[in-house]
Amino acid sequence: MQPFVYEGLPSRVVFGQGTLSRLEEELERLGCRRVLVLSTPQQRAQAEQVLAQVGERGAGLFAEAAMHTPVEVTERALRRVEALGVDATVAIGGGSTIGLGKAIALRTDLPQVAIPSTYAGSEMTPILGETRDGIKTTQRTLAVLPETVIYDVDLTLTLPAGLSGTSGINAIAHAVEALYARDRNPVISLMAEEGIAALARSLPVIADTPTDAAARADALYGAWLCGACLGSVGMSLHHKLCHTLGGSFDLPHAETHTVVLPHATAYNAPAAPEAMSRIARALGVKDAAAGLFDLAGAVGAPTSLGTLGFTAEDIDRATEIATRNPYWNPREVEADGIRRLLADAQAGRRPAGEEAPS
CATH class of the missing domain: 3.40.50.1970 (Rossmann fold)
Structure with missing residues (x-):
């Protein structure tokens, strides 16, 4: 340990x-x-x-x-x-x-x-x-x-189903990054995996039955855990990208987190295998990044930055801002990789993962 x-x-x-x-x-x-x-x-x-x-x-x-x-x-x-x-x-x-x-x-x-x-x-x-x-x-x-x-x-109970899905996946993003944060620790990792699991099982139920009180309680419990994770350890590439897209391109907060998360996860997967295993286990899938993309689809959330108003012409400027002062990240933040990540997110492509450059 x-x-x-x-x-x-x-x-x-x-x-x-x-x-x-x-x-x-x-x-x-x-x-x-x-x-x-x-x-x-x-x-x-x-x-x-x-x-x-x-x-x-x-x-x-x-x-x-x-x-x-x-x-x-x-x-x-x-x-x-x-x-x-x-x-x-x-x-x-x-x-x-x-x-x-x-x-x-x-x-x-x-x-x-x-x-x-x-x-x-x-x-x-x-x-x-x-x-x-x-x-x-x-x-x-x-x-x-x-x-x-x-x-x-x-x-x-009256939170619209669509907003519930994007807000919940935004919360999951906090826990995902906590699992590979530089200052991660066993307590926060336990909370992160539990938080992801609680939201992953409750959000599809809420999408079908928004007034299901048990699912709502499970989701709020998961959100509390995920928020505590973000509060206790550092942020990495995912949050840097979302801060760039929100602050400089005025994209909606929760929807942007929802779209970017699978792609940032795929980018970091080769450098954080233990975190990926825990994320996949919490989601009940084999591949963490693909599982997060599929969860968004299952709750009717957006899967493309293009649908949020981010164009292919915006990619170079977003890459420059996001790589100017990057947060610590388990994999080196390099412009070509970030450009490909943003292109995939803009187009709404399902991530398949990639090998880190040697």
Whole structure:
């Protein structure tokens, strides 16, 4: 066994059905008296319900969260925080809203309660990705880790089947990269394999029967595990590519992760055989990359970047950005290989794996 370091992250998780009812209790525990509720414009009605639920603790609502956490949106939210004398934020929604809460915390050190309604996993990580002038950058600091995460299975019952599939595979991506991360460890590897397996068995059920509460609970459990993996160890090629495609080409977050994951996995397969074996075992297939591609198809998720608006003419620019300052990766990140990877993902070709260059 290789030497390792494991450090547990200091966040509190409340998991179950109907757990949103415990929000006031959790705010009391944190000593919060004036909270700003955050959401996207699409989830404003849900955020208004949360604001009403917290009663006198509710200082106001900011419903302008956007994909890839644009800095200009954060600056508007900060002006609202200052004007209202806020002492905490409550973010309800997916990665866009939770990312905004993190961006506010980074600049103010305000405590956060995160209430995820998708499987994105951002709520379990000390990672913030922000976009400024068309470039998305990330940083890792405990200052952005939410103090409390409330997982309520009931909130996911109305998540559309299509979004459930892409959000769930986005979560799987966190666990896949955790299995070959430079700072991987046995505890996180166990969580990663379990998280992949939970999502792989539940997402096809949800695609057929979105209101299946047992499958929803399994998927949310898997998303929690996968998010904890991302929060505990480093990111590699897959996330670098998705940050490039999202921040510089404005591609949708979860769908981009879904399309890129099989191809990034195939690229790294020759350099990470043990990780590939664990991924394949969790999926119940022989080949990890092909299995991930087939899972996307089974849940009706996109399998081509072309369908998301990424063209063949974009490949060279994306390759240049993604290879300019690459994250650590088990296989060397070289431009020709990344160009082929992006071409395959753009066209929607099923990965067959490739041998690493000697």
